[in-house]
Amino acid sequence: MNASATARTGRIKARRAARGSGVEYAARAGLTARGVIYLLVGVLALRIAFGDGKKQADRNGAVAEIAQQPFGAVLLWALAVGLVGMALWRLSEACFGSAGPDGRAAKKRLLSAVRFVFYAFVAYSVLSFAAGSGSGGKGSSDQQSRDVTAKVLDLPAGQWIVGAAGVGIVVAGLLIGGRAVLRKYHKKLKLGQMSARTRRLVDVTGVGGGAARGLVFAAAGCFAVRAAIDYEPDRAKGLDDTIRSFAHTPAGPWLLVCVAAGLVLFGLFSFAMARWRRI
Template identity: 35%
Template sequence: MSSPDLSRAARQVNDHPATTALARVGYVASGVLHLVLALLVVQVAWFGSTADADQSGALAALSDTPAGGVALWAVAVGFAGLTLWQATEAVGTREGAGARVKAGSKAVMYAALAWSAARFAQGVPSSSSHQSQDLTAQIMSHSGGRVAVAAIGLVVVGVGVYHVHKGWTRGFLRDLRRSPGRAVQAAGRLGYVAKGVALAIVGVLFVTAAWHANPEEAGGLDAALRTLGEQPFGTALLTVVGAGLAAYGVYSFVRARYTRT
């Protein structure tokens, strides 16, 4: 199949109502996951919870609910739908290389989330923090590994800054078919900024791990949030981040309905 034919086929799949419907389920799944994550962050802030305050912790919390298995499979299907939607967008978009890279990166992220949710549904849980540390150790074991880990950290910091900018400037409204109202705009703004701050700290931890040649310092979101909690006024800071993640969850529900297709 030639490149134009492949691009045309990808656009057809991307525009298909079934693909769009699955993507909407994915945004609902994202909303649920962020609300559960927000609750975990608040528990860490106020009660010193030792549960992982990250994606794996949120999936574990879902698995402990009465309908945990069904919920986890629904989350897995939703993120698989977002993976398909972003992958076909990456192949079929006409907006240039930047849009392809952005959509492709999102497809990889959603595929990882779908895989994790499916594994939890099958009774095979995993830890995001341990995975980050193991991956960092593997990369550092090669020549130039520390430079590569530092580069990954800087990219993650950049993604965090992008989220803060997108939230502060209300750039996320371009992802919607119409304005959702002031309350949802406020939720989206707070949600993107809070998520951006958390991601930036994750990136800093990777850079620190590379600097100290210590893979154990390259924790994921849980380590980043606990680092934030150790700062002056840490409880208040974590509470704000928790509120922001909950706000992002609310925005995700709205995006499921009004996302631009």
């Protein structure tokens, strides 16, 4: 190999290394931002469980809570940057594949593309709030859910579409909870860098947080299915109404307390993922 070819190979490797480092920073910033949102949603849900139901336990509520803190504007911009990082990381996975032996599989790349679209929307809503629009999106998650459901129900075969989407969300929730309980996230973590005590603490947050998150997803999916069957958009619930619904079960407010605590745990688990996840 001549000198020019060697130099060219070196430049290619340098660009790949730089891109890899950039993606890693973006991913870790994004996981941290996700942790902040879930942590705040969990805290807001705990407030609801103990009688303070004035604020929304969803992304908009979390963003509004941040905005009220000292240096809230700075914190919002930092959160938005982290969410942009999350979206870019997922876009990179969709284009180039993710870590792991099956990271370039079409199924995983498609899932990453869906996650990119979701986090791009979330990042845009937080950026809009930080820029002074006054809301983290168009209304609460509950209103957004009802509006979208109403529009889809008006389409040909709208009931089937909403019903299928609801079933999909239920299945996703069950998978999220099941994988958490089975500790499937272990293969994504650098377990060798953790002490035994740290690993136990991460498992508490991963299992408890993942189970609570999966339960919330499954419940939201059930409400969507009910909206489709009854042909009533108001039956659909966003994150806030879904979380509040746990207080109206036979278990009462204590189930809501457990779910809220689980969401706090998932926020902490996201911080652990930001520190030890394989990118």
